[in-house]
Amino acid sequence: xxxxxxxxxxxxxxxxxxxxxxxxxTLFYNRGITAVGVDLIARRAGVTKKTxxxxxxxxxxxxxxxxxxxxxxxxTWLPAEVERTAAGGSAxxxxxxxxxxxxxxxxxxxxxxxxxxxAAAELTDPGHEGRRVIADQKHWLRSYLxxxxxxxxxxxxxxxADELLLIHEGATVLYGLSAVPDxxxxxxxxxxxxxxxxxxxx
Amino acid sequence: xxxxxxxxxxxxxxxxxxxxxxxxxTLFYNRGITAVGVDLIARRAGVTKKTxxxxxxxxxxxxxxxxxxxxxxxxTWLPAEVERTAAGGSAxxxxxxxxxxxxxxxxxxxxxxxxxxxAAAELTDPGHEGRRVIADQKHWLRSYLxxxxxxxxxxxxxxxADELLLIHEGATVLYGLSAVPDxxxxxxxxxxxxxxxxxxxx
DNA sequence: GGGACAGTAAACAGATCGGTTTACTTTCGG
DNA sequence: CCGAAAGTAAACCGATCTGTTTACTGTCCC
Numbered sequence: 183x184x185x186x187x188x189x190x191x192x193x194x195x196x197x198x199x200x201x202x203x204x205x206x207x208t209l210f211y212n213r214g215i216t217a218v219g220v221d222l223i224a225r226r227a228g229v230t231k232k233t234x235x236x237x238x239x240x241x242x243x244x245x246x247x248x249x250x251x252x253x254x255x256x257x258t259w260l261p262a263e264v265e266r267t268a269a270g271g272s273a274x275x276x277x278x279x280x281x282x283x284x285x286x287x288x289x290x291x292x293x294x295x296x297x298x299x300x301a302a303a304e305l306t307d308p309g310h311e312g313r314r315v316i317a318d319q320k321h322w323l324r325s326y327l328x329x330x331x332x333x334x335x336x337x338x339x340x341x342x343a344d345e346l347l348l349i350h351e352g353a354t355v356l357y358g359l360s361a362v363p364d365x366x367x368x369x370x371x372x373x374x375x376x377x378x379x380x381x382x383x384x
Numbered sequence: 385x386x387x388x389x390x391x392x393x394x395x396x397x398x399x400x401x402x403x404x405x406x407x408x409x410t411l412f413y414n415r416g417i418t419a420v421g422v423d424l425i426a427r428r429a430g431v432t433k434k435t436x437x438x439x440x441x442x443x444x445x446x447x448x449x450x451x452x453x454x455x456x457x458x459x460t461w462l463p464a465e466v467e468r469t470a471a472g473g474s475a476x477x478x479x480x481x482x483x484x485x486x487x488x489x490x491x492x493x494x495x496x497x498x499x500x501x502x503a504a505a506e507l508t509d510p511g512h513e514g515r516r517v518i519a520d521q522k523h524w525l526r527s528y529l530x531x532x533x534x535x536x537x538x539x540x541x542x543x544x545a546d547e548l549l550l551i552h553e554g555a556t557v558l559y560g561l562s563a564v565p566d567x568x569x570x571x572x573x574x575x576x577x578x579x580x581x582x583x584x585x586x
Numbered sequence: 587g588g589g590a591c592a593g594t595a596a597a598c599a600g601a602t603c604g605g606t607t608t609a610c611t612t613t614c615g616g
Numbered sequence: 617c618c619g620a621a622a623g624t625a626a627a628c629c630g631a632t633c634t635g636t637t638t639a640c641t642g643t644c645c646c
Contacts, residue, residue, distance in 0.1 A: 196591095196592065196593090197592090198592075198593065199592095212508060213508050214418060214506050214508050216416060216418040216419050216506070217418050217508070219632065219633060219634080220633085220634065220635085221632080221633080229593085229594090230594055230595070231635080231636095232593080232594080232595090232596095233592080233593060233594080235634090235635065236592080236593085237592095240634080240635080241634065241635090294508070295504075295505070299501070299505070299557055301505075302560065302561055303416065303496075303497070303501070303502035303503075303505035303506065304416050304418070304419070304505065304506065306414060306415050306416050306419070306496070316561065317561070317562075320561055320563035321563065324563070324564070341573075344567075344570045345570055345574050347563070347564065348551065348554035348555060348558055348564070348570050348574065349550065349551075351553070351554045351557040351558055352552070352553045352554025352555075352557070353550060353554075355553045355554070355557055356522075356549070356550055358504065359501070359504055359518065359522060361519060361522035361523065361526070361549075362526070362546050362549065362550070365546075365550060368543070368546045368547055368550050369550060371543075371547065372547055372551070372574065372577075372578060375574075375577045376574060376577060378577075379577045398621090398622065399622090400622075400623070401622095421602065421603060421604075422605080423602075423603080423604090431623085431624090432623075432624055432625065432626085433604090433606090434605095434607085434624080434625090435624080437605065437606080438621095438623085439622095442604080442605080443604065443605090
């Protein structure tokens with residue numbers, strides 16, 4: 183057995199590695215993955231290219247790390263935000279709260295739509311590790327919604343979850359395209375109709 | 385007044401220009417816009433780079449032409465397909481037929497989702513001409529749906545059109561991500577619920 | 587005090603990027 | 617017959633691409 187290391191809070195990321203990821207996140211999201219070179223990331227992070235390759239190995243791996251961290255943030259933030267805003271409410275309230283949360287998330291930091299959908303548009307190689315992260319993210323959201331649907335007493339929770347997921351994606355895309363003034367309000371209405379149809383009235 | 389030219393069917397595109405656009409369409413859609421260079425397009429089209437720049441002027445202009453042609457095809461195909469499949473039916477039937485048409489379109493040639501949404505992910509410069517084409521396309525679909533909603537006697541045609549548009553986009557994105565087995569069926573169910581709510585029963 | 591680790595600085599590699607230029611050929615309508 | 621348009625072929629431009637290499641400096645822990 184390996185000896186247990188000292189219990190100091192070990193930073194998963196070195197300071198430089200964190201700065202790299204921060205810079206990469208901003209640049210990838212706002213300018214596109216392919217359009218951003220590692221030289222630019224290095225410059226922005228105040229770091230040498232060597233450090234990037236020492237920490238991440240390749241640009242593809244850095245892209246995967248970028249998506250992974252974005253996923254982690256979303257997974258911790260969304261349930262917390264739902265609990266915060268729908269505290270004391272029903273499961274149905276929580277489901278509707280996910281749409282308000284979506285609006286908050288987008289207004290706050292994501293004017294260009296879903297980083298995963300955008301990344302999927304660029305990561306055309308099906309073998310790219312980032313594609314796995316993207317698929318995982320959508321499956322997580324679907325199962326989170328499904329869990330809420332079960333608790334809301336939906337007739338067919340799986341089907342309702344699919345419907346809600348579709349509405350989420352539609353709202354996010356329209357938000358990013360600025361093609362419709364207030365897509366999140368539209369999505370909330372659609373969700374209400376879907377809930378009604380599934381027998382979730384409480 | 386300028387003299388009317390001879391009435392020969394003038395080809396809007398020279399043969400080489402057409403081959404260039406064909407090659408660009410396949411490559412841009414399947415590999416991404418930024419990831420594809422003009423040298424590759426030239427090679428695929430059996431053409432010199434000079435010809436590309438003689439015909440289109442810049443890569444950005446070629447990208448806009450690619451989106452424009454894709455838009456044109458969609459605008460002629462969709463109404464025709466809807467008339468074909470919902471011939472003799474009601475306006476409500478036509479609305480639902482747009483979702484079947486979407487499935488046909490995607491199965492046929494667009495496994496990677498909507499070319500416009502994908503392009504929007506890459507065209508980060510708000511001044512890029514392609515962004516106008518994208519916005520126009522969404523507005524066209526919205527007004528096409530809105531027209532059908534009016535004829536279907538919707539309580540609030542504009543709002544219903546927004547809802548249907550959102551469902552369309554959601555279905556397309558989920559289709560491209562392969563995150564849900566049959567997003568188009570899900571979208572049809574959602575559309576039925578939305579129509580019901582808007583009072584369109586015929 | 588010595589090694590492992592994290593980092594800087596900067597050159598280097600070969601390929602590719604969008605775009606231009608020069609010189610020559612083919613086709614076709616007035 | 618002549619000139620314009622459409623095209624090939626290929627070299628060239630400077631910049632940028634992902635990724636590697638060499639040499640050196642801190643810092644921290646055993």
